[in-house]
Amino acid sequence: MTSTTWKEVLGTLVSGEDLSFDQAFWAMNEMMSGTAADSQIAALVMGLRVKGETATEVSGMVKAMLANAIEVNLDRVAVDVVGTGGDGAHTVNISTMAALTVAGAGIPVLKHGNRAISSKAGTADVLEALGVAINMPTHALSSCVADAGIAFCFAPAHHPAMKYAGAVRKELGVPTVFNVLGPLSNPGQPEASLLGCADLRLAPVLAQVQLERGFKSMIVRSSDGLDELSTSAPSQIWDVTSSQLREYSLTPQLLGLQPATIEQLRGGDAAFNAQVVREIIGGRKDGNFGAIRDVVALNAAATMVTYDAAKNSERFGPVSDSAIDRIARALPVAYGTLDSGAASSLLDVWISVSQRFALGA
The missing domain is CATH 3.40.1030.10 (Nucleoside phosphorylase/phosphoribosyltransferase catalytic domain)
Incomplete structure (x- = not known):
């Protein structure tokens, strides 16, 4: 199984195609780990905007955000x-x-x-x-x-x-x-x-x-x-x-x-x-x-x-x-x-x- 790359992710967006959950998660995680260049981040978010973000893409990015977040352990419904x-x-x-x-x-x-x-x-x-x-x-x-x-x-x-x-x-x-x-x-x-x-x-x-x-x-x-x-x-x-x-x-x-x-x-x-x-x-x-x-x-x-x-x-x-x-x-x-x-x-x-x-x- 090949690893996800920026070329793959951005190429998908340039083609007007939707990212998979895993691709969206990977791209967001790369950004949040500090390894993504500003140009790659800009290309990602503008590519999504021009194409139109899907629920799958947003869900993948949210998962990456939460994986990198300092969580709060709630003990009740809020x-x-x-x-x-x-x-x-x-x-x-x-x-x-x-x-x-x-x-x-x-x-x-x-x-x-x-x-x-x-x-x-x-x-x-x-x-x-x-x-x-x-x-x-x-x-x-x-x-x-x-x-x-x-x-x-x-x-x-x-x-x-x-x-x-x-x-x-x-x-x-x-x-x-x-x-x-x-x-x-x-x-x-x-x-x-x-x-x-x-x-x-x-x-x-x-x-x-x-x-x-x-x-x-x-x-x-x-x-x-x-x-x-x-x-x-x-x-x-x-x-x-x-x-x-x-x-x-x-x-x-x-x-x-x-x-x-x-x-x-x-x-x-x-x-x-x-x-x-x-x-x-x-x-x-x-x-x-x-x-x-x-x-x-x-x-x-x-x-x-x-x-x-x-x-x-x-x-x-x-x-x-x-x-x-x-x-x-x-x-x-x-x-x-x-x-x-x-x-x-x-x-x-x-x-x-x-x-x-x-x-x-």
Whole structure:
């Protein structure tokens, strides 16, 4: 049996053919071991983009990422809510607030994220501004989930080998398969997730990847390009919380929510967005805060539904029910968590616990 080579992999892509799982794994592993040249990495990701990435190719690359990652050994079913980024909308940190809302409702959260790349403030930037210690020892993250109900996986700390792709990503300056690998590569591999995908082309690919892995996920995107469920435009949902892929179109009116504008959801720097987080999880709902509150509750509700499926609890109905019906049943829980102050209290606990673990206590 001959060994895989760059000539074989790139030749396959140049011919417009799909890579096998093993070829995709090999190429990604070469990159993460530091043996691939920048030119080979660039040719790989652009060849995939021009051809169109398949679920098999993405799955192979995810396996290589996880094989090279510093893993988190979760001892319970947990959920992640994360997006690919790259939507260019500069909104407030919706997924971060949704994660706090979900955790405030008593659902374990292991959030994966990074600093800002294309936005003004990424999850890590905002959590840091709030006082959360984002550079906790990796071995303490499972304990943080147990003690605080939530923990944050800072991507660079868990995927150090991704540094070999850094220069290429920056120089290319266009979305590539790298944008979707992160959300799929949470080092704790939580069984449930809400994954936002700004690239319409790749959203069903992510859904197929998660379906084949047996994870309970919803892939979401709004028609105005947000990598979230939105109230500013109709949203699409690729639901794999059951044993099949089902697609839905969701408008805010279907759930009795007031339509918003992108401008109402606009954010700023880390300090500004951190203050918005405090206001929203503190129950504020006047002016633009009402619009932000709605979109946070919407994404939190969808995240709760994925966890419900992973636990087989049917709290929001059986997985045979439509995703929209189950989200509608979860919405009051999300709003109740915001209004009760539970999410705000949870953040205070998280700050304390994370700082304690960061100090090695």
